[in-house]
Amino acid sequence: MNSPAAHFSLHGRDDGLNPGDVLLDVRNVSLAFGGVKAITDISFDIRKGEIRAIIGPNGAGKTSMLNVINGFYHPQQGTISFRGEARRRMQPHAAAASGIARTFQNVALFKGMSTLDNIMSGRTLKMHRNFFWQLLHVGPARDEEIANRRKVEEIIDFLEIQHIRKTPVGKLPYGLQKRVELGRALAMEPDLLLLDEPMAGMNLEEKEDMSRFILDVNDQFGTTIALIEHDMGVVMDISDRVVVLDYGRKIGDGTPDEVKNNRDVIDAYLGVPH
Amino acid sequence: MFYRETGQFKTSYTADQQIFPIRQDRIGVAIILAVALLVVPFVANEFVLSAIVIPFLVLALATIGLNILTGYAGQLSLGTGGFMGVGAYACYKLVTIFPDVNVIIHILLSGFFAAAVGVVFGLPSLRIKGLYLAVTTLAAQFFLEWCFIRIPWLYNYNPSAAIEVPGKTLFGVLITGPAASGVARYFVVLAIVIGMTLLMKNLIRGRIGRQWMMIRDMDIAAELMGVRPLIAKLSAFAVSSYICGVAGAMFVFFYLGASEPAVFSITLSFQILFMAIIGGLGSLVGSFFGAAFIWILPILLRVWLPAMGFDIGAEAIFQMAQIIIGALIIFFLIVEPHGLARLWAIGKEKLRVWPFPYA
Numbered sequence: 001m002n003s004p005a006a007h008f009s010l011h012g013r014d015d016g017l018n019p020g021d022v023l024l025d026v027r028n029v030s031l032a033f034g035g036v037k038a039i040t041d042i043s044f045d046i047r048k049g050e051i052r053a054i055i056g057p058n059g060a061g062k063t064s065m066l067n068v069i070n071g072f073y074h075p076q077q078g079t080i081s082f083r084g085e086a087r088r089r090m091q092p093h094a095a096a097a098s099g100i101a102r103t104f105q106n107v108a109l110f111k112g113m114s115t116l117d118n119i120m121s122g123r124t125l126k127m128h129r130n131f132f133w134q135l136l137h138v139g140p141a142r143d144e145e146i147a148n149r150r151k152v153e154e155i156i157d158f159l160e161i162q163h164i165r166k167t168p169v170g171k172l173p174y175g176l177q178k179r180v181e182l183g184r185a186l187a188m189e190p191d192l193l194l195l196d197e198p199m200a201g202m203n204l205e206e207k208e209d210m211s212r213f214i215l216d217v218n219d220q221f222g223t224t225i226a227l228i229e230h231d232m233g234v235v236m237d238i239s240d241r242v243v244v245l246d247y248g249r250k251i252g253d254g255t256p257d258e259v260k261n262n263r264d265v266i267d268a269y270l271g272v273p274h
Numbered sequence: 275m276f277y278r279e280t281g282q283f284k285t286s287y288t289a290d291q292q293i294f295p296i297r298q299d300r301i302g303v304a305i306i307l308a309v310a311l312l313v314v315p316f317v318a319n320e321f322v323l324s325a326i327v328i329p330f331l332v333l334a335l336a337t338i339g340l341n342i343l344t345g346y347a348g349q350l351s352l353g354t355g356g357f358m359g360v361g362a363y364a365c366y367k368l369v370t371i372f373p374d375v376n377v378i379i380h381i382l383l384s385g386f387f388a389a390a391v392g393v394v395f396g397l398p399s400l401r402i403k404g405l406y407l408a409v410t411t412l413a414a415q416f417f418l419e420w421c422f423i424r425i426p427w428l429y430n431y432n433p434s435a436a437i438e439v440p441g442k443t444l445f446g447v448l449i450t451g452p453a454a455s456g457v458a459r460y461f462v463v464l465a466i467v468i469g470m471t472l473l474m475k476n477l478i479r480g481r482i483g484r485q486w487m488m489i490r491d492m493d494i495a496a497e498l499m500g501v502r503p504l505i506a507k508l509s510a511f512a513v514s515s516y517i518c519g520v521a522g523a524m525f526v527f528f529y530l531g532a533s534e535p536a537v538f539s540i541t542l543s544f545q546i547l548f549m550a551i552i553g554g555l556g557s558l559v560g561s562f563f564g565a566a567f568i569w570i571l572p573i574l575l576r577v578w579l580p581a582m583g584f585d586i587g588a589e590a591i592f593q594m595a596q597i598i599i600g601a602l603i604i605f606f607l608i609v610e611p612h613g614l615a616r617l618w619a620i621g622k623e624k625l626r627v628w629p630f631p632y633a
Contacts, residue, residue: 070498072494091497092494092497092498093497093498093500093501093502095498096497096498096499096500097500101498102498104495108492108494108495109491109492109495110487110488110490110491110492110495110496111491111492112487112490112491112556113484113487113488113491117484117487120484121484121485121488121496121499122499124481124484124485124488124499124500124501125499125500127481129480129481131477131482131509134476134477134480134481134482135473135476135477136473136476137476137479137480141480142288145291145480145481146287146288146291149287149291150287153287184499188499188500
């Protein structure tokens with residue numbers, strides 16, 4: 001473990017990739033539940049260091065796409081390469097171990113635990129002391145706990161949630177719960193951070209706060225971010241590139257400006273029959 | 275008032291993460307320990323020690339065992355009695371086969387047999403949850419009870435199908451069997467219960483305990499944080515069953531002295547489950563509250579009611595106590611569904627900000 005004086009760094013592992021290199025490559029992925037096709041032959045990539053938005057009307061397959069990326073769903077066709085390693089099937093904990101973190105559309109915090117413990121839970125994979133050290137909670141086990149607590153406190157400072165450190169998360173207002181969930185994902189020090197509607201149900205002020213945190217995470221830690229979001233203003237403002245899904249197919253891909261002027265995208269959002 | 279943390283500044287994470295961060299709590303625990311060590315053994319008579327205090331401590335330990343599984347890891351179990359029985363019979367066989375080894379070592383080892391059985395019956399938890407899991411643990415309960423009756427090897431072919439605890443010593447003092455003094459047994463039980471409680475507290479506040487709670491609260495998110503459900507759930511079954519097994523062995527060796535299969539019936543499972551629920555799921559101190567409520571209160575009522583002038587005969591007093599306990603259970607669960615431990619926590623919270631309603 002790091003020495004107590006380890007300096008603050010939430011950068012992912014050094015994987016030899018430079019900003020702009022392809023971090024995640026989705027190739028011809030198709031996913032169906034029985035006869036229902038959730039995703040049909042979708043390909044896109046996420047480059048290291050960028051903020052990539054995935055947008056589309058309801059039922060377009062956005063969340064399914066995230067579930068494929070972090071291993072909840074196993075696509076029938078296609079491959080996903082993360083840091084150059086191609087795979088078809090992966091278990092969620094293996095995705096977590098390889099550096100993919102995620103927040104959920106409906107807040108999926110551990111309701112019975114405090115803010116601190118929730119964010120500490122993000123450190124699970126960083127803690128290795130075995131059962132017998134844990135039983136005694138002395139020496140290396142305690143040092144490990146304290147070192148990880150230090151990291152977590154840095155995240156708490158970053159997200160400005162010091163005052164709710166010991167509050168059970170079930171008692172927090174929705175906007176703060178979303179922020180704690182972001183903190184929990186950040187605690188994993190991910191290479192790729194998937195955010196599923198981080199601003200759903202928020203008021204304007206909360207959305208601005210969250211946008212600022214997302215930009216800061218990307219900027220300060222260099223974390224690559226893929227987010228699903230319905231607020232087009234936010235998406236166009238903060239994302240580097242946007243991929244647009246509709247009925248499980250990709251209908252647009254490019255910079256916010258390119259996507260904004262894409263005929264198919266406009267039709268999909270305005271409900272033109274297609 | 276006197277209970278508040280004003281002025282107690284924490285300057286390190288170690289200080290902030292100790293078990294009792296508030297000084298008044300530490301003083302309170304020290305007083306309780308001092309009473310348990312220095313007052314109880316000299317004030318309490320043989321009856322109080324043997325019939326009230328020792329079984330209370332043992333049942334509290336069993337409740338902690340169940341709380342690990344149900345309260346912390348969220349896996350409902352009705353097999354507690356069976357797992358306790360495995361510990362008791364394992365300990366009995368160990369004492370029979372290795373009579374020269376110290377009985378304390380046997381008791382601690384017997385938990386491992388219960389843990390192994392618990393892991394096997396925990397396997398369904400990987401596929402099913404909640405009440406359905408409870409039904410499969412019920413199968414464990416009935417299967418184990420059947421074993422205790424139908425496998426004569428377990429009770430050394432005793433014609434009465436009972437196990438009788440031989441007299442064993444620790445440091446030359448008799449601690450088991452009919453001739454052992456209450457004080458000697460009390461100290462051994464107290465030491466084991468305090469030690470186990472401390473170890474469990476350590477587990478719960480560390481990585482492993484957090485993994486259990488993650489699985490309990492949101493298993494999908496837990497998987498995404500890198501928790502393997504297989505390992506988290508089965509380790510909860512193993513630790514829980516270990517504690518229950520040790521408690522079962524202690525129940526026979528330090529309290530009953532002799533036991534028959536009916537001791538470890540579904541009734542015991544339910545009793546422990548009620549202790550966990552009324553005390554507060556997911557709370558160690560609640561396990562002690564729950565055990566005290568279900569075990570000590572009825573005995574006290576049976577003593578107090580006649581003393582207060584309700585002279586209505588022993589049988590009626592017994593029924594009366596049952597009725598009062600039942601009513602109190604309903605009352606407390608309506609007041610606070612999360613158990614006595616939550617009431618305790620709310621009370622402490624109110625004291626901390628007194629005289630203001632909130633901080």
